[in-house]
Structure formats: C-alpha cells, structure tokens
Amino acid sequence: MRVLVVGNGSPASATLRAFSQHPSIEIAALLTSESKTATPDGIQILSEELIRDVEAVKQRRLDDIDWLIVANSTTIIPARVLDLFQNRALNFHPGKLPEYAGLHTHQWAIRNGESSFAVTIHRLEATVDSGEIVAQSHFHIDPNDTGLSLFQKCMREGSKLLSEVSSQIATGKPVMGQPQDRSKRVLYKHADALGDEIDWTMAAESVRNFVRAGNYSPLVSPTYTAAFSLNDGTRLTVLNSEVGDPTDLLPGTLISVDAEGPQIACGDRKALRLLKAVNNGKVVNETDWKSLARFMH
Amino acid sequence: MKNIVISGINSVAVCPIDESFPADRNLIEAGIIDSMQFLDLVALLEERVGVEIDFLEIDASSLTSIQGLASALGAE
Numbered sequence: 442m443r444v445l446v447v448g449n450g451s452p453a454s455a456t457l458r459a460f461s462q463h464p465s466i467e468i469a470a471l472l473t474s475e476s477k478t479a480t481p482d483g484i485q486i487l488s489e490e491l492i493r494d495v496e497a498v499k500q501r502r503l504d505d506i507d508w509l510i511v512a513n514s515t516t517i518i519p520a521r522v523l524d525l526f527q528n529r530a531l532n533f534h535p536g537k538l539p540e541y542a543g544l545h546t547h548q549w550a551i552r553n554g555e556s557s558f559a560v561t562i563h564r565l566e567a568t569v570d571s572g573e574i575v576a577q578s579h580f581h582i583d584p585n586d587t588g589l590s591l592f593q594k595c596m597r598e599g600s601k602l603l604s605e606v607s608s609q610i611a612t613g614k615p616v617m618g619q620p621q622d623r624s625k626r627v628l629y630k631h632a633d634a635l636g637d638e639i640d641w642t643m644a645a646e647s648v649r650n651f652v653r654a655g656n657y658s659p660l661v662s663p664t665y666t667a668a669f670s671l672n673d674g675t676r677l678t679v680l681n682s683e684v685g686d687p688t689d690l691l692p693g694t695l696i697s698v699d700a701e702g703p704q705i706a707c708g709d710r711k712a713l714r715l716l717k718a719v720n721n722g723k724v725v726n727e728t729d730w731k732s733l734a735r736f737m738h
Numbered sequence: 739m740k741n742i743v744i745s746g747i748n749s750v751a752v753c754p755i756d757e758s759f760p761a762d763r764n765l766i767e768a769g770i771i772d773s774m775q776f777l778d779l780v781a782l783l784e785e786r787v788g789v790e791i792d793f794l795e796i797d798a799s800s801l802t803s804i805q806g807l808a809s810a811l812g813a814e
Binding site for chain 1: 764
C-alpha cells in the first residue's frame with residue numbers, strides 16, 4: 442500500500458512514524474514547508490507547494506497512491522488536485538468539528554468560554570473542514586489554558602490520533618466516516634481573529650478569556666495579543682488577568698492599583714485585574730502602573 | 739540532559755549548534771529555531787526523554803533556552 446503525507450511538525454512526524462512501522466506501507470513522499478523535519482530515514486521530502494500543482498503531482502506519480510494524509514497543513518488543495526484523490530484523502534483538523542471549522546479555532550474556543558475541545562480527522566472535500574468525520578479526540582480546556590498551551594494540547598492529541606488512524610489504515614481496517622451536522626457548522630476565518638483591542642463593555646470573564654486566548658508567550662501569537670491604549674497613546678499588551686472585585690463604575694474605568702496589578706471595570710459590574718501587562722517589551726510593575734494611572738479613564 | 743536537548747535542537751533547526759552555544763540564551767531570539775520549530779522541539783524532547791511538559795504548570799518563557807528545557811525535562 443502506498444501513502445502520501447502532506448504536513449508539518451509533530452502531527453506529520455507521528456503519521457510517518459506510524460506508517461514506517463508497517464513493512465507493507467510504502468511512503469511515496471512527505472510534502473512539507475519545513476526546511477527540516479524529524480522523519481524516519483529514507484523518506485523522499487518535497488515542497489508542500491507541489492500539492493497545489495496537478496501536473497507536478499501526476500508527473501511524480503504522487504496520485505498513484507492508496508491514501509493521502511494531510512497532517513497539519515494550512516495549504517488549500519485545489520479541487521483539480523483533490524479530484525485525483527477521491528475517497529482516499531484524510532485531513533487532520535486541529536479543532537472540534539463541525540462547530541469549529543477554519544483557522545485558529547483553539548483560540549476561538551477559549552474566547553467563547555468553552556470548557557472542552559477536540560481535534561478531528563475527516564475525509565478531505567473541496568469545502569474546508571466539511572467531510573465525514575473519521576476520528577475525533579475530545580479533551581478538557583483548563584480555565585487557565587492560554588492560546589499556546591491549548592495549541593500544544595491540540596498538536597499532542599492530534600499526533601496520537603493520526604498515529605492511531607495511520608495504524609488502522611496500515612493494518613487494512615476499514616476507514617468509516619460519519620457525516621457532519623451542517624447545522625452546527627461555524628467557519629472561522631483568519632481575518633476575523635486579528636482584532637486585538639480589549640472591549641471593556643464585555644463581561645470580565647469574557648475579557649479574561651480574550652486575553653488568555655491571545656497569549657502565546659514566549660512565542661508570537663498567529664493572530665492577536667490583547668491590548669488597549671492609554672489617553673497619552675501608550676499601547677499596553679495584556680498577557681494574564683483574573684476577574685476582580687464587584688464595581689459600579691463605567692466599563693474601562695481604572696478602579697485601583699496595588700501590588701497584584703490594576704483593576705479595571707468591565708461591562709458586567711465586575712472588574713478585571715491585569716496580572717501581567719507589557720509596555721514596549723517591558724513588564725509593567727506596580728510603580729509603573731501608579732504613574733500610568735493618570736492616563737487611564 | 740543538556741546533550742539530549744542539543745541533539746533535539748539539531749534535529750529541528752536548520753543550522754546546527756554545539757556545546758559552546760550559551761545554555762541560557764533564548765533560542766528563538768537567537769534565530770536558531772522559530773515558533774513552530776519550538777513546539778516540534780518540545781514534542782521531540784518529550785518523546786525522547788519520555789515525559790510530558792505541561793505549559794500550564796511551567797512558565798513557558800523558561801523553555802526557550804537549553805538550560806530551561808533541560809531542567810523542565812529533568813524535573814518532571
């Protein structure tokens with residue numbers, strides 16, 4: 442049996458490792474955008490861009506395979522290429538389907554206050570993340586999970602799930618799928634996730650979720666990091682916060698500053714305490730907050 | 739453990755490093771690895787050492803150096 446793997450990072454590595462343990466499987470190639478990938482020896486590594494070129498795929502006999510596995514790739518495969526792999530292509534989506542299709546869905550799950558999430562392997566169709574669900578792994582979102590920590594969980598769970606499905610394919614077990622409930626489908630687009638401005642009229646818990654979903658520290662968030670501006674134009678980035686005291690003050694009003702950080706009124710008569718904020722790469726401390734307070738509403 | 743970390747870095751990074759690379763230097767700021775490679779590196783080291791690093795239990799910013807990674811892997 443011949444398989445073609447397209448993807449990056451630990452999900453792609455896990456898929457290749459699972460297949461390479463079965464002598465009956467020939468791995469036609471790994472198509473990846475990474476310059477270096479931890480792969481078993483002897484696997485042909487080609488550019489991920491090839492999967493967008495129907496002639497290149499045919500010329501290299503990459504369509505002469507039993508299964509195409511897309512493991513952690515954001516490349517949109519054109520319908521002309523997909524037609525070559527009908528009913529024998531699977532995609533790993535690092536999110537819960539059908540509720541979280543598209544991009545950056547783990548950050549949206551935190552923003553939406555979800556307490557659980559999932560990663561999904563589904564049949565690849567021309568419409569993004571819409572094919573039959575072949576396997577899904579559900580897990581808990583911790584109340585303190587950040588965008589980065591939940592992404593790490595998705596990659597870890599996804600790698601396990603890809604390993605399982607790859608072994609299933611390699612041992613000749615049938616791949617069964619369940620159609621998605623289209624009425625529950627929500628498609629998240631990249632542009633929708635970019636706004637970084639904190640909206641103080643939201644409930645304090647919602648602002649807290651917005652802040653932690655954008656926190657990719659020490660890495661750079663693929664979308665946004667929560668921020669707000671002071672009256673003098675200073676832009677503060679917020680990485681960590683907690684729901685604070687009850688308040689009657691207007692949303693956005695600075696209530697108090699102490700050693701733990703300032704409290705700012707939100708839209709549900711509760712305050713948000715900013716536990717970690719950054720100004721020009723430097724963490725804002727209590728003294729800084731006291732001098733900045735005059736520039737806050 | 740430090741050698742395991744260096745060997746892991748060399749598995750994911752384009753330019754290899756050796757033991758002379760400062761153990762406390764930020765690997766991302768130094769341009770040795772990027773964000774995706776960082777996550778791959780953590781996954782690779784977890785597999786090689788047989789532990790899981792939980793980003794919630796540890797300050798992830800400490801994981802961007804050889805020293806930080808070695809102590810996180812050793813402490814689990």
